[in-house]
Amino acid sequence: MYDNIRFHLDEDYPDQLPPENAATHIGMYWQWAAKSGLVNPVWQTAPETTADFAAMTAGTISGRHFLLKHMDGALTADDFTELGQRFTEFYYTDEEDGYGAFMEDYVLALDTPSLGGFYHVKHPGNLRQTDTRFSDGL
Numbered sequence: 001m002y003d004n005i006r007f008h009l010d011e012d013y014p015d016q017l018p019p020e021n022a023a024t025h026i027g028m029y030w031q032w033a034a035k036s037g038l039v040n041p042v043w044q045t046a047p048e049t050t051a052d053f054a055a056m057t058a059g060t061i062s063g064r065h066f067l068l069k070h071m072d073g074a075l076t077a078d079d080f081t082e083l084g085q086r087f088t089e090f091y092y093t094d095e096e097d098g099y100g101a102f103m104e105d106y107v108l109a110l111d112t113p114s115l116g117g118f119y120h121v122k123h124p125g126n127l128r129q130t131d132t133r134f135s136d137g138l
Contacts (some may be wrong), residue, residue, distance in 0.1 A: 003029075003099075005073030014119060021119045023064045023073050027104050029092060030075060031056055031063025038084030043070075114129055 008022035033039050035057050044053050049070050055061045067073055075092075077085050094100040112118045 002075040002088055004075070005068070005087065008039070014117065019073070020064060020068060021121070023067055024073055024119070024121045025103070026073070027062055027067045028106070029063070029088075029135025030071075030079075033084055033088070034063070038081055038087060039131050040079055040084075041083060043079070063138055076111060 003026045005019070005023040005026065013019075013022055030039075033056055034043070034053065043049050049066075052061060052070065054064055055062055056066045073077065075088070077088075080088055091100050092102045101118075104121050106112070107118065111120060114123060
């Protein structure tokens, strides 16, 4: 498993924030991967997810919304294509800390310290560095 909302809610999660904020970063990555064609095609074609997948890739709903509604707040290897798995292992995970360069990019791009912390992001921004890392990484 690459990530799960439960990992974050079990840590020192701020009491004043809604629990769904713990999935914002996961959803941002998922939405980027979906738009980049790196996700398992079943998410596009399964009758119960087709409409929401299209809405997510069009930007009508967030990746966080999709993740919480259809994926139980988790990202696993099965959610990605082979290339998506390789990139996620390279960019999203890290053997020492459990998280890779994605978290660093997320914090820098959204300036989470100025928002009050990592989980205080209300409206995900654009993570252009993810495209660059993808182009450079594999």
